Amino acid sequence: MTQIVTPDICDAYPEVAVCDPIFVNYGGQEAFFGPVKTVKCFEDNSLVKQAVAEPGDGAVLVVDAGGSTRCAMLGDMLAEQAAGNGWAGVIMYGCVRDVDILAETDLGIQALGAHPRKSEKRGEGQRDVPVAFAGVDFAPGQWVYADNNGILVAESRLELD
Template sequence: MTTIITPDICDAFPSVRVLEPIFANYGGVDAFYGPIRTVKCFEDNSLVKQAVAEPGNGAVLVVDAGGSPRCAMLGDMLAEQAVENGWAGVVMYGCVRDVDILATLSLGVQALGSHPRKSDKRGEGQRDVAVSFASVTLTPNDWLYADNNGILIADHALPLDQT
């Protein structure tokens, strides 16, 4: 995977959309990118579990969990499955858990915070829909670029050799 530096991407491509700086890195990969696939759910990670069980093919799973601070929507078992199935990363507008293990995995994970409680499993939510949080709308097949500096969204894959 090409090394990315989001400040350089912003300089080279000023039209990228930048998420508000509310996320922290929890994964073992600090910088990651790929096409977006989305899940929208609230305190129910059934569709997150379903998504990471499928081939990721280098995509980034963007989860709009409503920003809930009351439970974790991703933990070590689902993150390990995401690694096994080829996901580049997960951006969680919500919380994650098992953070010491997440930090050892070959997966980019950015989230609002950590919480020890697991979510419910009611099978509720939506997949592959536009989601909006952190002042940006993210649409399936947009491209996400993330590192310790922030998270960027582009309408298409960027030619990173221009940064």
């Protein structure tokens, strides 16, 4: 697999967008990348659950959860399902839970923080729409690259050594 080092990517591709440094790495894969798939929701993870149940094909699920720190939008069961279905990672503009298990899951996961409370399940939200947070716009079809140094967004797949 290609090694992801976001500082090296920034040096080689200065045009990439860089997220504000507000995320914490929680997943068992500290570096991950893939094409962007999006979910926009608020304190309701129904569409996150729906997405991770589908084949990920190496994509990164980018979730605009409104930056809520009042509940978790991803936990161990959904993360394990995502890993089993071939998702490369999840970027959560919100919180996660079950962090000790997430750290052992074969999935890249970055989020704002940890929260023990689960989200609501009302079936609300949108999928595959442009989202914006952390100073960056994300759209389906773009590519995201993430590691312990940060999260980058490129218009298309980058050629990496």
